[in-house]
Amino acid sequence: MSRIRRIRRILETSPTVAVLGAHHEQRRAAFYVPDYLHRRGYRILPVNPGLVGQELWGEPVRASLTDIDEPVDLVDVFRASWNLAPHIPEVLGMSPLPTVVWLQLGIRSDAFGEAMTEAGIEFVQNRCTLADHRSQGISEPPARTG
Numbered sequence: 001m002s003r004i005r006r007i008r009r010i011l012e013t014s015p016t017v018a019v020l021g022a023h024h025e026q027r028r029a030a031f032y033v034p035d036y037l038h039r040r041g042y043r044i045l046p047v048n049p050g051l052v053g054q055e056l057w058g059e060p061v062r063a064s065l066t067d068i069d070e071p072v073d074l075v076d077v078f079r080a081s082w083n084l085a086p087h088i089p090e091v092l093g094m095s096p097l098p099t100v101v102w103l104q105l106g107i108r109s110d111a112f113g114e115a116m117t118e119a120g121i122e123f124v125q126n127r128c129t130l131a132d133h134r135s136q137g138i139s140e141p142p143a144r145t146g
Helices: 003-012 029-039 087-092 110-118 129-136
Strands: 016-020 043-047 074-077 100-103 122-124
Touching (some): 003 129, 016 029, 029 043, 029 074, 029 129, 087 110
Parallel strands (some): 016 043, 016 074, 074 100
16 A cells, blocks of 8 residues: 555544644644644544643543543654653553554654554654645545444
């Protein structure tokens, strides 16, 4: 499958998105990217220990990915590359494991990717979910599973 078709498949079949590093400041990508997805029908589960007690996109902000007690299709990561290693056990501690982990544009970590792939999690890095969603011309809300 081509990379472009793979990206489209992921975006069309990932209705529940956990956003690691979600932010409340509208000018930051960690706000406006998930906000864009939310407005297009995705359910956004924000994760940021500094914002616990707040609500974003109609959901309570969680301190950790492991605080999410339901299936997540995609974990969208807004954390600096140098700060990804501590999140490996956090992702792998999710139950069930997410289907996809996506590192946003400018974020790369082959070691993180290897850990995800070894766990059977599909991995995308250095791509923007907003830009890819727009470029794919996806107009329908993501397909709900289960």
